[in-house]
Amino acid sequence: MxxxxxxxxxxxxxxxxxxxxxxxxxxxxxxxxxxxxxxxxxxxxxxxxxxxxxxxxxxxxxxxxxxxxxxxxxxxxxxxxxxxxxxxxxxxxxxxxxxxxxxxxxxxxxxxxxxxxxxxxxxxxxxxxxxxxxxxxxxxxxxxxxxxxxxxxxxxxxxxxxxxxxxxxxxxxxxxxxxxxxxxxxxxxxxxxxxxxxxxxxxxxxxxxxxxxxxxxxxxxxxxxxxxxxxxxxxxxxxxxxxxxxxxxxxxxxxxxxxxxxxxxxxxxxSAAPAVLIAACGVTVVAGSIAALRQDNLKRRLAYSTVVHLSLIVLGAALLAPHGTVGAMLHMVNHGFAKITLFFCAGAIYASTHAETVSRLGGLGRHMPWTFAAFTVASLALVGFPGLCGFVGKLILARGAIEASQMVPLAILLGGSLFTAAYLLPIVRAAYFDPAPNDAVREAPGLMVGPLVATSALVVVFGALPAVINLQYELAARAAAQIFGGAP
Amino acid sequence: MNSTLPALLFLVPFLSALLCGALGGYLRGAARWIALGALAATAALSFAGAALAAAGERLVTHMGGWAPPLGIEWRLDALSAFVAAFVAATALIVHGALGDVRRRELGEREPGFNTCALLLVSGLMGMIASADLFNLFVHLEVASLSAYALVASGGRGAPRAAVRYLVIGSLGASLYLLGVGHVYAATGTLNMDDAAARIAAGADPRLTILALAFMISGLAIKMGLFPLHGWMPGAYARAPLSAAALMAPLVTKVSAYALIRILFWVYGPAGLGRAPIVADLLCVTGAVALIAGALLAAREADLRRLLAYSSVSQMGLVVLGIGLANAAALTGAILHLANDALMKATLFVGAAELAHRFGVREVGDLARVRARAPWTAAAMAVAAFSLVGLPPLCGFFGKWYVLMGALESGRPGMAFAIVAGSLASAFYAFRIVERLYFARSGEACPEREGPAGLVAACALLGGGVAALGLGSDRVVALLVRAAIPGGV
Known part of the structure; x- marks a missing residue:
C-alpha cells in the first residue's frame, strides 16, 4: 500500500x-x-x-x-x-x-x-x-x-x-x-x-x-x-x-x-502481428498526412497530425527492439508537449480573432507574437528540428528501426517528418510573411498566453537540456531493460 | 436443518395481504404500515436465510411434518437464498420508495393495490422456496394473478394490456402445468429431488424430454424470452407507475430462477445430456434475444417500454448463460439475475419519479427534467452505464462470466453475440443519458425532484448497482459459487 x-x-x-x-x-x-x-x-x-x-x-x-x-x-x-x-x-x-x-x-x-x-x-x-x-x-x-x-x-x-x-x-x-x-x-x-x-x-x-x-x-x-x-x-x-x-x-x-x-x-x-501493426501505422502516416494537408480547419488539421504522430509511437512499439520502446516512450511525452502547445495556440487565435481556418491566419504573426513564436517552436519540434524535443524521440526511434534492421519503418518515420513539415510550416510562413489583416488584432488574455509559452519552454527544455533528457531516457531505458533483459 | 423460515418467506406476505385486504377499507393508514412491515419482515427473513446459506446450512420446511416424497417441501439452499435475498430487498426498497406515487395515482384503490403487491411478493417468494414442481405452479399462479390485477389497476389502456398479459401469461402457466403433468406421468412424483433421482435412474426419456419442453416454453413466456415477450412492454408501460417498478425487476428474474432450478436440479447434466438440442436452443434463443431486445429498445420512444425491451435483452444474456451450462456461464446467469433486478429497479423507480413529478413519459421529454433532478438522473445514468456493461458496475460482471463461459466451451460465436449485444445496448442506454444531460428543451420545468424519500431510494439503488459490481467477487465467493450444482 x-x-x-x-x-x-x-x-x-x-x-x-x-x-x-x-x-x-x-x-x-x-x-x-x-x-x-x-x-x-x-x-x-x-x-x-x-x-x-x-x-x-x-x-x-x-x-x-x-x-x-x-x-x-x-x-x-x-x-x-x-x-x-x-x-x-x-x-x-x-x-x-x-x-x-x-x-x-x-x-x-x-x-x-x-x-x-x-x-x-x-x-x-x-x-x-x-x-x-x-x-x-x-x-x-x-x-x-x-x-x-x-x-x-x-x-x-x-x-x-x-x-x-x-x-x-x-x-x-x-x-x-x-x-x-x-x-x-x-x-x-x-x-x-x-x-x-x-x-x-x-x-x-x-x-x-x-x-x-x-x-x-x-x-x-x-x-x-x-x-x-x-x-x-x-x-x-x-x-x-x-x-x-x-x-x-x-x-x-x-x-x-x-x-x-x-x-x-x-x-x-x-508471428505476423508486428508486420500487420507496422503496415497499419504506415498507411495511417501517409493517409493521415494527406488528410492533414487537405484540412483548412486548424484544429482538424492538428487532429490529423496527432493521428500521424500516434502511429509513429505505435510503430516504435511494433519494432520489438529495445530502442524502439525507448523511442516510443520518449516521443509519447515529447509529442505531448509540442501538440498541446499547438492546440493552445489554436485556442488563443480563436479567442482573439474567431479564426478557425488556416486560410485566415495570414499575417497574424506580428499581432500575436508570443502565440506564433510558440506555434513555430512546436511545429519545428514536431518536424524533428534538432535542439527541440521532437528530435530526441525520433532519433532514438530511427536507431530502433536500424537496430531491428527494418528499413520500412525507418522510411515511414522519415516520411512522416517530411509530411509534418508540409502541413505545419506553411502556416508559420503565412503567419509571418503574408499581409496582415486590416482590423487590429491583439494577443489573447494572459491566462491563455502564459500556459502556451510555458509548454513551448518545455519543448525547448526537453530538447536541449541534457540533464532532463537523460532523466527521461533513464526511465525509458529502465523499462526497456525490464522487457528485453540487460542493463538499463 | 429443519426450519420454518422457507415457509415463512411466503407466509408472512401472504397473511399480511389478507390482513391488509380486510383492514384496508377502514384503516387505510394501518394497512399501509402492515404492507411495509410485511415486506421488511420478509427481507429480514431472507437475509437471515442468506446468512445461514452462506455458512453452508440448508434450510427445509416439511409441511405438517410430513417428510417428502409424501409431504410438501420448501427449502433454502445457496441458490434460492441468493435469489430470495435480492428479490425481497428490491421489493422492500421499491415499495417503500413509491409511497407518495402510490397515494396519488391510486387514491381509494390503494389498499387493494397493496394487497395485490403483497400477494405478488408472496407468490415470488414461494416460487423461490418451493422444492416441489406442482407447488411451484401454485405459487406461480398466485404471483401471476396478482400481477394481472396490478397491471389492470393502471390508467388508460391498462385493461387492454392486462387482458393481453392475462391471455399470454395463462398460456405460459398452462404449458408449465402440462410439463409438470408429464413429469408426474413419467416418474410418479412431484418432489424435485425425488423426480431428479428417477430421471437420473432412467425414467421414460420421451416423456421427460417432452415435459422439459413444455416447462421451458411456459417459463420462457413468463420471463419474456424473445420472441415470447409480447406481453411485457404493454404491461409495464400501462401498469400504474408503482406496479411496474415492483414487477419489472422481479417477475422475469424469478421465472428464470425456476428455469435454472428445473434444468440443473431436476434434470441435471445427465437428464440434459439426453437432449443436447435443449441447451443449444437456449443458447441461440438467448443470443438472439440479447441483440433483438437491445435493438427494439433503441428505437422505442416510451421510456417504460424501452426499459421493458431492455429487460428482454438482459434476460437473453441470462438464458444464454443457462444454455452454455458450464460453471462460469451459470455463475454469470445467476449473478445477472440480481444485477438486472437492481438496474431495472433503479431505472423504473427513476422513471416513476420523473413521470410523477414532471409528467415525463417519453425518452425525448427527459430533457425537461435537466438539472432539476440531479440525484435521480445520476442514479439512472449509473444504471444505464451498467446495462451497457461498463466496469466496475454490476452489469459488467454478469457479462464477463457468461463471456468466460462462452469462451471456455469453445463457442466464439456466442462470445461475439455478447459483445454485439453490449454494443447494441449502448444505443438505448446512451440515448437516455444524452437526453438527461445534454439535450436542450424549450420549456423549463418549475418542479424539482422529490419527495426526499423517493430520491434517496433511487440514489440507494443506483449506489447498489456500483456496490454490487465492486462486491461481486465476494457475492460470488459467498453464495453464487455454492449455488452452482455439482457436475456442471
Missing part, C-alpha cells in the same frame, strides 16, 4: 466530486489544488522508480484472483507525469479560455476534466488488464460530456460518434481480457509478457486483433481514427489535453502494454 499512488489518483476524483457538488466559484480552486497534489505525488514516486522499486496498491478483489491492482513502473510513471504535469498548465489555460469564450456549465466542465485526468492516471498505474479496462472505459465516460459540452447538434453528433468508437474499442478489450484470462489464468502485467509461450496461431491472431482494436481506437490508428477529427468540436483545452495527450496517449500506452507486457517480444517476433 503506497499512499502516494492512491493519493495521486484519488485527488482528481475527489476534486471532480467536490466541483460537482460544490459552488460554481470553487471549481477552479479545486482543479488547481488537485492538479498540484497529483503532480507532486507523482514526482514523489520518481526517486523510488529510479531506484528500481515498483510501488504497489492492492484494493478489493474484482474477480477470483484478479484485484483492483496498481503498480507503478517506469512506463506507467512516464505517462502519469505527462498527464499530471500538463494538467497543471491546462488548468490555467482553461481558466483563461472559459472567461474569454464565456463557456457555460463550468462546473460540469471542470468536474469531467478532473475525472478524465483521474482515469488517465488510473490507466497509467493499472497493474493488470482488468484494472486498465476499468479506467480505460472510465476515460471514455468522463470525456464524453466534454465532447458534447457545447450541446449543439454538431457537438452531440461528434460525441455520439466518439462513444460508438470508444465503446467498440472497450468491448473488444473486454473480450480480449476474458480470453487472456482463460488462456493464462492471470491478468497481471509482466515485463516481457505473461501469455503462455506456445500459443496456437489462430488464438494469437484473434487475441492480437482484439487488443489492437481495443487500443487502436483510442490511439486513432486508421481505420479506427474517424472519431478524433469529429471530437474537435470540444472546447480547445479539451482538444489540447485530452485529444492530443491523455485519451489518445492512453491508447498508445495500451499498445505498449499489450506488445511488451501481455504478449511480449518473444511471442510476437515469430
Amino acid at each position: 503506497d499512499p502516494r499512488v492512491l493519493g495521486a489518483m484519488a485527488a482528481p476524483f475527489a476534486a471532480a466530486a467536490a466541483i460537482y457538488l460544490g459552488r460554481r466559484r470553487g471549481a477552479e480552486a479545486w482543479t488547481y489544488a488537485a492538479a498540484g497534489v497529483s503532480l507532486a505525488l507523482a514526482l514523489a514516486l520518481l526517486p523510488a522508480v529510479r531506484a528500481g522499486v515498483a510501488p504497489e496498491v492492492r484494493l478489493m478483489g474484482l474477480l477470483p484472483g484478479v484485484d483492483l491492482f496498481f503498480r507503478v513502473d517506469p512506463l506507467g510513471l512516464t505517462f502519469a507525469l505527462l498527464a499530471a504535469g500538463l494538467w497543471v498548465v491546462t488548468s490555467v489555460y482553461s481558466s483563461g479560455y472559459v472567461r474569454a469564450m464565456g463557456l457555460e456549465n463550468r462546473r460540469r466542465y471542470f468536474a469531467c476534466f478532473a475525472a478524465s485526468i483521474g482515469c488517465a492516471l488510473g490507466v497509467a498505474f493499472a497493474g493488470n488488464v482488468l484494472t486498465f479496462l476499468v479506467f480505460y472505459e472510465g476515460l471514455t465516460l468522463a470525456t464524453y460530456p466534454l465532447v458534447a459540452h457545447k450541446e449543439t447538434d454538431a457537438a452531440l453528433a461528434g460525441a455520439r460518434r466518439y462513444l460508438a468508437y470508444a465503446l467498440t474499442g472497450g468491448l473488444a478489450l473486454t473480450a480480449a481480457a476474458a480470453w487472456t484470462w482463460m488462456l493464462a489464468g492471470t491478468l497481471d502485467f509482466v515485463p516481457g509478457g505473461f501469455l503462455p509461450p506456445r500459443l496456437a496461431g489462430g488464438a494469437l491472431a484473434g487475441l492480437f486483433a482484439l487488443y489492437a482494436i481495443g487500443y487502436g481506437v483510442k490511439a486513432a490508428v486508421m481505420p479506427l481514427h474517424a472519431w478524433l477529427p469529429g471530437a474537435m468540436v470540444a472546447p480547445t483545452p479539451v482538444s489540447a489535453l485530452l485529444h492530443a495527450v491523455a485519451v489518445v496517449k492512453a491508447g498508445v500506452f495500451g499498445c505498449l502494454r499489450m506488445v511488451q507486457y501481455v504478449f511480449g517480444p518473444d511471442t510476437l517476433s515469430s
Whole structure:
C-alpha cells in the first residue's frame, strides 16, 4: 500500500466530486489544488522508480484472483507525469479560455476534466488488464460530456460518434481480457509478457486483433481514427489535453502494454502481428498526412497530425527492439508537449480573432507574437528540428528501426517528418510573411498566453537540456531493460 | 436443518395481504404500515436465510411434518437464498420508495393495490422456496394473478394490456402445468429431488424430454424470452407507475430462477445430456434475444417500454448463460439475475419519479427534467452505464462470466453475440443519458425532484448497482459459487 499512488489518483476524483457538488466559484480552486497534489505525488514516486522499486496498491478483489491492482513502473510513471504535469498548465489555460469564450456549465466542465485526468492516471498505474479496462472505459465516460459540452447538434453528433468508437474499442478489450484470462489464468502485467509461450496461431491472431482494436481506437490508428477529427468540436483545452495527450496517449500506452507486457517480444517476433501493426501505422502516416494537408480547419488539421504522430509511437512499439520502446516512450511525452502547445495556440487565435481556418491566419504573426513564436517552436519540434524535443524521440526511434534492421519503418518515420513539415510550416510562413489583416488584432488574455509559452519552454527544455533528457531516457531505458533483459 | 423460515418467506406476505385486504377499507393508514412491515419482515427473513446459506446450512420446511416424497417441501439452499435475498430487498426498497406515487395515482384503490403487491411478493417468494414442481405452479399462479390485477389497476389502456398479459401469461402457466403433468406421468412424483433421482435412474426419456419442453416454453413466456415477450412492454408501460417498478425487476428474474432450478436440479447434466438440442436452443434463443431486445429498445420512444425491451435483452444474456451450462456461464446467469433486478429497479423507480413529478413519459421529454433532478438522473445514468456493461458496475460482471463461459466451451460465436449485444445496448442506454444531460428543451420545468424519500431510494439503488459490481467477487465467493450444482 503506497499512499502516494492512491493519493495521486484519488485527488482528481475527489476534486471532480467536490466541483460537482460544490459552488460554481470553487471549481477552479479545486482543479488547481488537485492538479498540484497529483503532480507532486507523482514526482514523489520518481526517486523510488529510479531506484528500481515498483510501488504497489492492492484494493478489493474484482474477480477470483484478479484485484483492483496498481503498480507503478517506469512506463506507467512516464505517462502519469505527462498527464499530471500538463494538467497543471491546462488548468490555467482553461481558466483563461472559459472567461474569454464565456463557456457555460463550468462546473460540469471542470468536474469531467478532473475525472478524465483521474482515469488517465488510473490507466497509467493499472497493474493488470482488468484494472486498465476499468479506467480505460472510465476515460471514455468522463470525456464524453466534454465532447458534447457545447450541446449543439454538431457537438452531440461528434460525441455520439466518439462513444460508438470508444465503446467498440472497450468491448473488444473486454473480450480480449476474458480470453487472456482463460488462456493464462492471470491478468497481471509482466515485463516481457505473461501469455503462455506456445500459443496456437489462430488464438494469437484473434487475441492480437482484439487488443489492437481495443487500443487502436483510442490511439486513432486508421481505420479506427474517424472519431478524433469529429471530437474537435470540444472546447480547445479539451482538444489540447485530452485529444492530443491523455485519451489518445492512453491508447498508445495500451499498445505498449499489450506488445511488451501481455504478449511480449518473444511471442510476437515469430508471428505476423508486428508486420500487420507496422503496415497499419504506415498507411495511417501517409493517409493521415494527406488528410492533414487537405484540412483548412486548424484544429482538424492538428487532429490529423496527432493521428500521424500516434502511429509513429505505435510503430516504435511494433519494432520489438529495445530502442524502439525507448523511442516510443520518449516521443509519447515529447509529442505531448509540442501538440498541446499547438492546440493552445489554436485556442488563443480563436479567442482573439474567431479564426478557425488556416486560410485566415495570414499575417497574424506580428499581432500575436508570443502565440506564433510558440506555434513555430512546436511545429519545428514536431518536424524533428534538432535542439527541440521532437528530435530526441525520433532519433532514438530511427536507431530502433536500424537496430531491428527494418528499413520500412525507418522510411515511414522519415516520411512522416517530411509530411509534418508540409502541413505545419506553411502556416508559420503565412503567419509571418503574408499581409496582415486590416482590423487590429491583439494577443489573447494572459491566462491563455502564459500556459502556451510555458509548454513551448518545455519543448525547448526537453530538447536541449541534457540533464532532463537523460532523466527521461533513464526511465525509458529502465523499462526497456525490464522487457528485453540487460542493463538499463 | 429443519426450519420454518422457507415457509415463512411466503407466509408472512401472504397473511399480511389478507390482513391488509380486510383492514384496508377502514384503516387505510394501518394497512399501509402492515404492507411495509410485511415486506421488511420478509427481507429480514431472507437475509437471515442468506446468512445461514452462506455458512453452508440448508434450510427445509416439511409441511405438517410430513417428510417428502409424501409431504410438501420448501427449502433454502445457496441458490434460492441468493435469489430470495435480492428479490425481497428490491421489493422492500421499491415499495417503500413509491409511497407518495402510490397515494396519488391510486387514491381509494390503494389498499387493494397493496394487497395485490403483497400477494405478488408472496407468490415470488414461494416460487423461490418451493422444492416441489406442482407447488411451484401454485405459487406461480398466485404471483401471476396478482400481477394481472396490478397491471389492470393502471390508467388508460391498462385493461387492454392486462387482458393481453392475462391471455399470454395463462398460456405460459398452462404449458408449465402440462410439463409438470408429464413429469408426474413419467416418474410418479412431484418432489424435485425425488423426480431428479428417477430421471437420473432412467425414467421414460420421451416423456421427460417432452415435459422439459413444455416447462421451458411456459417459463420462457413468463420471463419474456424473445420472441415470447409480447406481453411485457404493454404491461409495464400501462401498469400504474408503482406496479411496474415492483414487477419489472422481479417477475422475469424469478421465472428464470425456476428455469435454472428445473434444468440443473431436476434434470441435471445427465437428464440434459439426453437432449443436447435443449441447451443449444437456449443458447441461440438467448443470443438472439440479447441483440433483438437491445435493438427494439433503441428505437422505442416510451421510456417504460424501452426499459421493458431492455429487460428482454438482459434476460437473453441470462438464458444464454443457462444454455452454455458450464460453471462460469451459470455463475454469470445467476449473478445477472440480481444485477438486472437492481438496474431495472433503479431505472423504473427513476422513471416513476420523473413521470410523477414532471409528467415525463417519453425518452425525448427527459430533457425537461435537466438539472432539476440531479440525484435521480445520476442514479439512472449509473444504471444505464451498467446495462451497457461498463466496469466496475454490476452489469459488467454478469457479462464477463457468461463471456468466460462462452469462451471456455469453445463457442466464439456466442462470445461475439455478447459483445454485439453490449454494443447494441449502448444505443438505448446512451440515448437516455444524452437526453438527461445534454439535450436542450424549450420549456423549463418549475418542479424539482422529490419527495426526499423517493430520491434517496433511487440514489440507494443506483449506489447498489456500483456496490454490487465492486462486491461481486465476494457475492460470488459467498453464495453464487455454492449455488452452482455439482457436475456442471
